[in-house]
Amino acid sequence: MIEARQLTKRYGEKTAVDRLDFDVKPGMVTGFLGPNGAGKSTTMRMIIGLDAPTGGSVTVNGRRYARHTAPLQEVGALLEARSIHPGRTAFDHLMVLAHTHGIPRSRVDEMIELTGLQSVARKRAGSFSLGMGQRLGIAAALLGDPATVMLDEPVNGLDPEGVLWIRNLLAGLAAEGRTVFVSSHLMTEVALVAEHLIIVGRGRLLADTTVHDLVREAGGDTVVVATADPARLRAALAGPGVEITGRAGSEELRVTGLPARQIGLVAAEHGIALFELTPKHVSLEEAFMDLTRDAVEYHGGVTSGTAA
Numbered sequence: 312m313i314e315a316r317q318l319t320k321r322y323g324e325k326t327a328v329d330r331l332d333f334d335v336k337p338g339m340v341t342g343f344l345g346p347n348g349a350g351k352s353t354t355m356r357m358i359i360g361l362d363a364p365t366g367g368s369v370t371v372n373g374r375r376y377a378r379h380t381a382p383l384q385e386v387g388a389l390l391e392a393r394s395i396h397p398g399r400t401a402f403d404h405l406m407v408l409a410h411t412h413g414i415p416r417s418r419v420d421e422m423i424e425l426t427g428l429q430s431v432a433r434k435r436a437g438s439f440s441l442g443m444g445q446r447l448g449i450a451a452a453l454l455g456d457p458a459t460v461m462l463d464e465p466v467n468g469l470d471p472e473g474v475l476w477i478r479n480l481l482a483g484l485a486a487e488g489r490t491v492f493v494s495s496h497l498m499t500e501v502a503l504v505a506e507h508l509i510i511v512g513r514g515r516l517l518a519d520t521t522v523h524d525l526v527r528e529a530g531g532d533t534v535v536v537a538t539a540d541p542a543r544l545r546a547a548l549a550g551p552g553v554e555i556t557g558r559a560g561s562e563e564l565r566v567t568g569l570p571a572r573q574i575g576l577v578a579a580e581h582g583i584a585l586f587e588l589t590p591k592h593v594s595l596e597e598a599f600m601d602l603t604r605d606a607v608e609y610h611g612g613v614t615s616g617t618a619a
């Protein structure tokens with residue numbers, strides 16, 4: 312469990328992280344989303360004590376990272392800036408980490424296998440492709456068998472097979488009951504694996520929600536229905552979880568909580584003619600862009616408003 316409370320980081324005039332409150336719970340993958348520069352990496356660095364908060368706090372399993380006696384066994388992290396000695400082999404890199412943290416060699420072998428690095432384990436990390444480097448970073452993050460796993464943009468540089476591998480790996484780690492926190496600036500990528508989403512823009516919390524709720528709130532499961540007898544159709548469709556809106560005197564209704572197919576069947580059963588039956592599709596990407604539009608414009612420098 313990761314708990315951020317009023318977490319804030321300022322660099323001079325710039326507020327990179329602005330009073331963030333969120334929990335990352337165990338047993339599921341939580342996606343950490345936001346456009347470039349939203350403050351994701353800064354937040355992750357504060358979680359593992361690489362940056363000190365200017366205000367507020369963040370804890371992992373109830374304690375600040377530095378207070379854990381065996382931090383590598385508590386939180387495994389892959390952050391964007393890699394700190395792998397280029398002259399060292401993948402195997403040696405993991406062995407050094409294992410030695411200094413009281414982790415047995417057998418675990419190093421297991422992690423090399425898990426990340427598919429067997430054939431390059433004895434090669435220098437400096438010669439690795441971005442994808443291989445990511446795999447080595449993940450092997451290092453999982454070395455201590457941590458209950459909390461945190462990965463910053465883990466699919467960067469991976470080929471489609473690698474992307475699929477990461478997805479399965481994250482789902483597996485969550486299924487084992489671990490806390491899995493993974494950042495991305497791509498909604499579609501995160502939605503495939505994350506159940507919960509924390510969305511930030513300009514350092515602020517924009518949403519703390521589930522993939523399902525985000526789509527629903529954006530109007531993603533609304534069906535537009537036009538009928539000659541809206542009052543009778545309303546009555547026929549009414550039920551738990553069903554919401555129907557429509558202007559008085561208008562033929563058009565907007566229905567949430569029922570699929571178009573079901574609405575069509577109910578209308579037919581009651582002999583009510585329909586003129587239109589249109590499911591409104593809102594993609595996750597659209598929902599995300601709607602939510603973060605202001606934050607992106609700010610960073611794109613295209614705002615025409617007066618500066619404070």
Ligand SMILES: Nc1ncnc2c1ncn2[C@@H]1O[C@H](COP(=O)(O)OP(=O)(O)OP(=O)(O)O)[C@@H](O)[C@H]1O
Binds near residue numbers: 322327345348
């Ligand atoms: N060491 C630093 N000094 C000054 N400003 C910084 C520093 N680190 C980050 N920032 C600024 O803080 C803001 C948040 O940056 P951060 O890297 O955390 O965002 P991000 O969401 O991870 O973005 P990206 O998706 O591009 O990696 C940015 O505007 C960035 O320029």
